[in-house]
Amino acid sequence: MGVLCPDRGLMACVALDWVVYMSNLDDVTRLSVLNALVNGNSLRDTERLNEVHRDTIMRFALRIGEGCQRLHDRLVRDLACALVDFDEQHSWCGKKQKRIDPEKDDESTVGEQWTWASLDRTSKLIIAWHVGKRDAANADRIVADTRARLVVMPQITTDGCPLYEKPILYYFGYSVPYAQMIKRFGNSGGKPGTDAEKYGVPKGVDFIQKRAVFGSPDLAKATTYAIERSNLTNRQWNSRLARRTLCFSKKLENHKAAIALQYVYRNLCVISRNMRITPAMAAGVTDHVWTLSELMVTALAEPEGEKPRISELFIPKPPGTSRELPNGRGWLRSVTG
16 A cells, blocks of 8 residues: 655555545445444544545545535425424533633634534424534524424423523514423432432432423423434444544534534434334435435535525414414413413
8 A cells, every 4th residue: 555665654655645545536435434434433443444544534524514514404494393302412622621721722612512403303303403612602593593494383392401592582482382391310329429429310309390481382292302312323323422432523623524414314314213214204305215325426516505594484273272363473272280
């Protein structure tokens, strides 16, 4: 693969040969690299499996990840989702938050990075996502992006994070059925200072509590299990989110590209076991299961396009006795309790 260079050494020449090789890579090898990335392999694992230099793999992953984001913006819009869940998932770039030096590091791109996401619980489709800090600005951004992709008023469920309340009220209005599912973790007798103590289920109290925030949500349907299970899949299939490894992202742009690739791959290519179709098919976004080759070719060729824009929401009639309010403001119905 390389020859010994007196002034640079064997490994330098090998790395150079790999970069040159990737520039003229055939589609079969590109597909093999992509298959390794979407199935939880790190850059170095992919490098060893395919004999392609990791820097070249990263450039390819960055390009296809950005293409997947553009492809998602074109396909996922005008959705009629009945149940929408929001959640955020912790990760970091470069270094952990406690090791940041304010004088040397850019805190916007280094340290804690949260993956904000919304999910259609019926189809398991990832509606929107955004990577950023855990603050009000990024909560506003994920709610706005989700709202722009919907045409029917959904029932919304989140955990107890208070950052969602203001943007949900602003973008959906008071008529939105919005509920929170709050898990009351506490000391369950585990060893002090361990996860068993921090995340233990307390005895003698209700572990899960639900409350209506806006509108009249059906609390029996208020749960975040689907998006929490989606977050678990993320950590399983995306090595950059795996805990206690060296696979974490070093640059924010690479991290965002990996997140976009993983979500679009799951939406279009992965058949849900309980539905036997992909989430995109269940949501009416596409009519067939995308192959990995089709995803690669389409994402690499996807041009820049416009983001979805917010349009008027249709508010469906709730079950039971109800009366429509004037000016399309929703429905008035009686509830018990």
